[in-house]
Amino acid sequence: MSMRVNGAGTGTDTRVRPGVEGDLAELTRIYNHYVVETPVTFDTEPFTVERRRPWLTSHPDHGPHRLLVAEQGGAVLGYATSSAFRPKQAYSTSVETSVYLAPEQTGRGVGSLLYASLFKALEHEDVRQVLAGVTLPNEASQRLHLSFGFQPVGVFRDVGRKFGAYWDVAWFQRPL
Ligand SMILES: CC(C)(COP(=O)(O)OP(=O)(O)OC[C@H]1O[C@@H](n2cnc3c(N)ncnc32)[C@H](O)[C@@H]1OP(=O)(O)O)[C@@H](O)C(=O)NCCC(=O)NCCS
Numbered sequence: 758m759s760m761r762v763n764g765a766g767t768g769t770d771t772r773v774r775p776g777v778e779g780d781l782a783e784l785t786r787i788y789n790h791y792v793v794e795t796p797v798t799f800d801t802e803p804f805t806v807e808r809r810r811p812w813l814t815s816h817p818d819h820g821p822h823r824l825l826v827a828e829q830g831g832a833v834l835g836y837a838t839s840s841a842f843r844p845k846q847a848y849s850t851s852v853e854t855s856v857y858l859a860p861e862q863t864g865r866g867v868g869s870l871l872y873a874s875l876f877k878a879l880e881h882e883d884v885r886q887v888l889a890g891v892t893l894p895n896e897a898s899q900r901l902h903l904s905f906g907f908q909p910v911g912v913f914r915d916v917g918r919k920f921g922a923y924w925d926v927a928w929f930q931r932p933l
Pocket of ligand 1: 791797835855856857858859862863864865866867868869870890891892895896897898900901904
């Protein structure tokens with residue numbers, strides 16, 4: 758699957774495609790920024806590329822668990838995933854989505870482009886519900902989820918400890 762949209766950011770074509778092995782170093786670098794600098798993810802130790810590989814291979818280019826990458830002029834701008842929500846079998850029709858952009862690429866529509874592409878890719882998969890957890894505060898992510906039709910379903914208080922503080926996570930849900 759590949760989707761081209763002219764208009765995210767500079768006007769040059771931004772292409773969305775499945776993530777591949779050749780993206781792994783850059784995707785790890787992008788994620789590690791949020792691991793080390795922010796509470797948006799509850800991983801606390803940066804990944805080596807090698808340790809991040811199982812994450813890549815658990816998101817093939819078919820099925821309910823996808824990895825899509827936004828690319829412009831050969832540069833990776835960010836990525837979105839749909840992943841297993843919880844491991845028990847009856848949860849298999851629920852996926853958890855997330856999206857991370859290189860920090861300098863935020864606020865110009867790339868996150869929305871990735872989510873639009875991801876939901877299109879999942880259209881014919883056996884997925885009924887999409888869930889997403891957002892560490893608070895994160896206005897951009899909350900607005901992104903609301904604009905894609907997610908409903909807020911509640912806030913888990915103080916469920917993560919990072920940087921010596923406890924963090925709330927707002928959960929969102931939408932049918933596919
Ligand atoms: C969250 C993120 C994926 C959103 O993608 P984005 O490309 O920046 O967002 P878009 O430009 O597509 O805009 C989506 C919505 O967020 C809003 N938004 C974007 N940046 C914002 C900011 N800095 N502050 C407040 N709102 C913001 C937009 O106005 C838009 O809302 P609207 O539809 O109500 O107008 C991106 O900012 C990001 O990667 N942030 C860091 C990592 C992260 O927090 N990931 C999510 C983990 S749950």
